[in-house]
Amino acid sequence: MEKQLHETIFYPDVSFPYIMYTHTIHRSIPEGRGFNDLHWHEELQITLVTKGKLVIQVNGIDHELETGQAILINKGVLHVTTGLTHNGQYVSFNFPEKLLAFYADSAMEKNYVLPYTNSSLVSLVIRGEIEWESQVLEMLRDMKKKFDMKKNWGWEYEVSIKTVQLWFIIISNIPLSSEEAPKYLKLQQERLQLMLSFIHQNYSNHITLQEIANVAHLSVSECTRSFKKTIHMTPYDYLIKYRIKKSSELLISTDYTITEIAHRVGFNHVNHFIQSFKKHHEKTPKDFRKFRHEIRE
Secondary structure (H helix, E strand, C coil), X not given: CCCCCECCCCCCCCCCCCEEEEECCCCEECCCCCCCCCEECCCEEEEEEEECCEEEEECCEEEEECCCCEEEECCCCCEEEEEECCCCEEEEEXXXXXXXXXXXXXXXXXXXXXHHHCECCCEEEECCCCHHHHHHHHHHHHHHHHHHCCCCCCHHHHHHHHHHHHHHHHHHHCCCCCCECCHHHHHHHHHHHXXXXXXXXXXXXXXXXXXXXXXXXXXXXXXXXXXHHHHCXXXXXXXXXXXXXXXXXXXXXXXXXXXXXXXXCCCCCHHHHHHHHHHHHCCCHHHHHHHHHHHHC
């Protein structure tokens, strides 16, 4: 089964649905949606840059973050990290909104959670230039320590309390956009998610622009417009980029020949594959494979 755009997060402990991922260019601990992997999930996410500089694209808008800065991403929002300095590192805290509500249908949920998570708030960059932002960043650093340490008795409580405090500081300092996310924006997002999922599931076959557009019941021109607006590339360019991404994984993890890999990721002609790969990686597939094996040794 090809992995979907929608990420279902697998928590280490189902009875405590909270996870911290540590990401570098090369890997994610625990395994999850890593660097340069476009996705969305039902959980809220707070990403903190621990080393280097990060560029994260949320709903098609790029945000540049320095070491020590963070970003809150609302639930259900498409995002992808597109740039990270060579030895950079960032952590992402993911948790469901119900953690902030204490229990279903609570006054907290009604007054302080859903009005924000269902609003048109997409993301919030926390740079630390004002006092409350510095306070939030310090709390995030503490949370990272809590996750890195051996889990002692009561750690789930400590993390939950800190997260609720953090949320309360944030909502006390940002204006509440009173209207729910406009219907057409939600629809736009859903259509794009459908088209991207279709590419992710069918990239190894021959697929046409018309087929991609049909999934979201759009015309070809509307489909192209939607891609350009939100992820700054045409559907065709995204398809090629995704095929190259999948081919890179096969080059590292299998012994398939270059020709076999080209066909497995949907290229009919090996020369077209090699040219496209070189354009993305500035290396031929053969050199890329050799280079990655040398790094590992």
